[in-house]
Amino acid sequence: MEKFVLSLDEGTTSARAIIFDRESNVLGFGQYEFPQHYPKPGWVEHDPEEIWEAQMGAIKTAIEGAKIEPNQIAAIGVTNQRETAIVWDRSGKPLHNAIVWQCRRTAEMVEEIKRDYGSLIKEKTGLVPDAYFSASKLRWLLDNVPGLRERAEKGEVLFGTVDTFLIYRLTGEHITDYSNASRTMLFNIKKLEWDDELLELFKIPDGVLPEVRESSEVYGYTKKEILGEEIPVSGNAGDQQAALFGQAAFETGMVKATYGTGNFILANTGKMVRYSGNLLTTIAWGLKGRVTYALEGSIFVTGAAVQWLRDGIKIIKNAPETEELARKLASNEGVYFVPAFVGLGAPYWDQFARGLIMGITRSTGREHLARATLEAIAYLTRDVIEEMEALVGIRELRVDGGATANDFLMQFQADILNRRVVRPLVKETTALGAAYLAGLAVDYWEGLDEIKGLWKAERVFEPAMDEETRERLYRGWKEAVRRAMGWAKVAGS
Numbered sequence: 001m002e003k004f005v006l007s008l009d010e011g012t013t014s015a016r017a018i019i020f021d022r023e024s025n026v027l028g029f030g031q032y033e034f035p036q037h038y039p040k041p042g043w044v045e046h047d048p049e050e051i052w053e054a055q056m057g058a059i060k061t062a063i064e065g066a067k068i069e070p071n072q073i074a075a076i077g078v079t080n081q082r083e084t085a086i087v088w089d090r091s092g093k094p095l096h097n098a099i100v101w102q103c104r105r106t107a108e109m110v111e112e113i114k115r116d117y118g119s120l121i122k123e124k125t126g127l128v129p130d131a132y133f134s135a136s137k138l139r140w141l142l143d144n145v146p147g148l149r150e151r152a153e154k155g156e157v158l159f160g161t162v163d164t165f166l167i168y169r170l171t172g173e174h175i176t177d178y179s180n181a182s183r184t185m186l187f188n189i190k191k192l193e194w195d196d197e198l199l200e201l202f203k204i205p206d207g208v209l210p211e212v213r214e215s216s217e218v219y220g221y222t223k224k225e226i227l228g229e230e231i232p233v234s235g236n237a238g239d240q241q242a243a244l245f246g247q248a249a250f251e252t253g254m255v256k257a258t259y260g261t262g263n264f265i266l267a268n269t270g271k272m273v274r275y276s277g278n279l280l281t282t283i284a285w286g287l288k289g290r291v292t293y294a295l296e297g298s299i300f301v302t303g304a305a306v307q308w309l310r311d312g313i314k315i316i317k318n319a320p321e322t323e324e325l326a327r328k329l330a331s332n333e334g335v336y337f338v339p340a341f342v343g344l345g346a347p348y349w350d351q352f353a354r355g356l357i358m359g360i361t362r363s364t365g366r367e368h369l370a371r372a373t374l375e376a377i378a379y380l381t382r383d384v385i386e387e388m389e390a391l392v393g394i395r396e397l398r399v400d401g402g403a404t405a406n407d408f409l410m411q412f413q414a415d416i417l418n419r420r421v422v423r424p425l426v427k428e429t430t431a432l433g434a435a436y437l438a439g440l441a442v443d444y445w446e447g448l449d450e451i452k453g454l455w456k457a458e459r460v461f462e463p464a465m466d467e468e469t470r471e472r473l474y475r476g477w478k479e480a481v482r483r484a485m486g487w488a489k490v491a492g493s
């Protein structure tokens with residue numbers, strides 16, 4: 001009987017499920033959206049029951065689509081939106097809505113902690129203190145949900161990110177993996193344990209925390225009532241780390257960039273914990289007794305700027321049209337767009353930066369704006385990669401995500417980086433990474449060499465720009481960024 005691996009890819013707006021075969025072909029696919037809840041401005045919640053239902057719906061659709069039986073599933077891997085905090089009781093019942101990574105309700109709490117403990121937190125967790133990570137969200141739940149702290153102290157409350165919640169529901173085991181733990185801001189990434197000092201700082205009773213396991217090992221088996229079979233759940237990683245794994249970026253210096261709403265760039269730094277002032281240090285995965293680290297740069301607005309051209313100022317009908325427009329020009333003609341809609345993330349970290357379009361003349365048209373938007377995505381990516389390069393040698397960039405369909409963008413990225421940009425055949429790298437982790441644990445795949453052999457490029461973009469042009473364009477970009485920074489302070493918005 002032929003066997004397959006089921007990957008659960010639980011994202012911020014939808015849950016997906018994908019069935020892969022041994023050659024990493026996609027056989028079945030299911031995707032269900034779930035509602036976003038905004039109880040107050042800046043607050044974002046998900047209902048864990050709605051996540052669970054969407055995930056189960058996606059699993060059923062994927063299995064039906066693949067025309068297989070549950071007993072043909074060799075293993076299940078999980079990957080998820082990271083940092084989102086959930087609390088539930090031992091029966092699996094959520095005790096509050098999930099507080100989503102985007103939620104800003106604890107920004108003030110973190111600002112205060114950051115003043116005194118910023119460098120300690122960076123040293124222990126690799127993270128720059130921010131409301132983005134789980135620690136302050138869990139503290140908020142314990143402080144604000146009536147009776148929760150008392151129940152937690154009696155051992156009746158379990159905490160976890162979405163991977164942990166799903167795995168608990170599937171198997172009854174309360175676990176997470178190193179990559180997800182490293183995003184809580186409570187986990188010591190060098191000692192590989194929950195950090196007592198940080199637990200104290202955030203007033204977290206340690207009984208609520210999951211056990212931290214490797215990213216590829218059998219955590220438990222699905223309860224019979226779920227799929228009618230006891231299937232090993234044996235892979236787990238946060239979405240960005242899973243994508244790095246799915247790109248077979250197993251060696252130090254291998255980098256992947258995901259081009260979605262924002263861009264997420266991760267560089268494998270091997271067994272070395274490397275710190276950079278403007279990037280996050282994180283755990284990529286734990287595998288066969290070894291932990292691999294990564295540097296991460298997050299850019300908030302990239303594909304979202306393309307959406308703004310379409311839905312905001314309505315100068316394009318769809319995202320692919322940007323390519324056609326950009327190709328109408330031989331150069332940017334001096335027009336730059338810094339899409340700092342919500343400030344700038346890595347490596348600038350300026351929450352007061354605002355968007356800027358400059359170099360406009362009477363002949364500027366929508367093709368200039370389209371081109372400037374695509375170029376901006378590539379410049380922002382170079383900004384992060386330059387920062388990484390100071391710490392680790394980088395040869396090429398492996399890419400995934402919706403905007404990588406844009407060949408103009410990919411070629412410009414190669415040109416502006418002066419490095420090869422490689423687009424893989426299988427685009428579902430996040431789900432694939434979780435599938436690989438799960439499959440490796442049950443010997444569905446033999447090892448990393450076999451997986452390396454499965455990774456195939458669909459297209460390689462070779463750099464073709466002369467150095468003078470490249471550096472002139474990039475200097476223009478840096479100057480445009482400089483002028484966009486701090487603008488909200490000047491304009492008071």
Ligand code: ADP
Pocket residue numbers: 259260261262302303304305306307319320321322323401402403404405406
């Ligand atoms: P996410 O997972 O963040 O929702 P996706 O990986 O689905 O993102 O990518 C969607 C994003 O990519 C959108 O912001 C969209 O504007 C952008 N995008 C999609 N296709 C193209 C294209 N051909 N050219 C430029 N941008 C694109």
